[in-house]
Amino acid sequence: MNSKDCVGIIIPSLEPDNKFLCLLKDLKESGFNNIFVINDGSNESYLSYYQKAVTEYESSLLTHYVNLGKGRALKTAFNHILNEYPKIKSVVAVDSDGQHRIEDIEKCYQASIKNEHALIMGCRNFSKETSEIPFRSRFGNIMTCKVLKMFCGIQLTDTQTGLRGISRELMKIFLTVDGERFEYEMNMILETRERNISIVEIPIQTIYIEENATSHFNPLKDSLRIYSLFVKFIFSSVSSFFIDIILFTLFTGLLSGASEHYILYSAYLARAISSLFNYQINKTKVFKAGDENHSALVKYIILCIVQILISSFATEFLFNQLNINVTGIKIVVDAILFLISFQIQRNWVFKKK
Template structure:
């Protein structure tokens, strides 16, 4: 195995001369001829000369979108090309590099070296985010890293890095992965966790030119796309949480008495109402995944949560009689929120729909 067995993919939207500088460096430093695929993601006629020079002067294959479709779609276009290539039999991986000058060829080689040692791993070129990094980039990466850690338990230093080496055997899986724009890269990490794929991090240089003004990342719009699964889960949970609290409060007013039996009955009936709603929303809208055993696993989780919640609500209600029982239940169930997400994401809704 060698570098020539790894195809280089550069997705580009309205690039500048830094893309050509990268290509020039690759051709000057390469020890053996590498396959380079550029994807023109609808840059338009004003940028045609740059792509023509890349094709003719630096011997690159150029794939073109008629309109801008997003970085995720550009990478998928490259994947489709790679899978259909005549050289497919010798390929072991695909490395993606951003076209805006953030990634050097030397760092790319470092990542490719790591991949040759770990050919079944997803290799990430990770940056450090010091105070001199543009706020937009530092905030977006740190927030995404922390959100990913909280909701999935994954520890990734740089969730938005565009420098990645992907095993060839995994490309067909990514071709069917949701996400057409920047959220595709986050979904790739979630898919790696689901597929139990090792992730290997390689430290790289942090380069931002002109405060990263050339980036086409839209902080609000693209962040919403990246966090879409998390946001939908939170919205679904909050909606059903209020359904559960309303039903619980109503039933407690009918049953009367603050004891384990009445709390359990009220919790059980209220949770049936809210959990059926929550299961349907999570299965069809949030995770969009699952298998024949998902319903069994989900409602088993619900039963366990009811028992834990009832026990703590009853005990805490007896200790703090001055607090409304509904408020105590809000606090207890809120603490169970993240644990439930982890179980649902990693175990219950982990497979394909059947």
């Protein structure tokens, strides 16, 4: 039996051109026999491409009557393979626009066999200045990588690659991941963090044909979908921040004549109340730490005490030195502490085993 009989090639497709047929030809000549093409709602003028995919290149064709998105296309293929092809142990998802070379698909296939518990990602090199990479693609990918590292602690060189190797076990997991369109690929990456799944990066060629003109990725609309995934990581701290500031302003007004250290006391009270809210949201919604992490509360209390001391003393010190609006000073101080606190919570307080 051909060793490649245990791997499936998944090709989501919308309004293909001749590059799609060239890809199928190269795959067949390289010995890949299990090719699954998903027609994601292309209109009738493109049916000839799909007919050739079936008749000339013996591909399995799965069809969406309307465009449902790349995420849905991948999940349609995962479900079909899991139900109908028990001998397939892993799949490689490939873009239909000719950006992925056969040798790179081969490398991802080999890596998926050796690393069945890891997500394999064929990653392009965006660090070198080359005329082949459109500015929007370079900028968008580098920015997304930095945001992903900052908020999630996941360090990748290419977050938007469509060339991915996925084992049968991981297909079962990724079937349950939210997302129907391009945001699904980012959700897969985030799911690896939640499930402690490793990611193996495979260097591949960086190819952009015709300035990526045939891509259906909308850099504005789909980037907004991707970045919306990070809202949950800042909602808790921002909402807690506003609760803290409102309570601080209220307490300073009430205690201003009661003690010369009214700023310190106000900061303590405000932070204590807002911290209770922040801890619960961070534990259950942001970092999703289970109840087995018994030390999280102790670590969080230690962090809060240190933050309260730094915030209150820094606010009082700067107020005495600058003699400007004390609420404004606290906003600046706490904004800096917010960035530091998030990293500490992610890497220490709520770190999963």
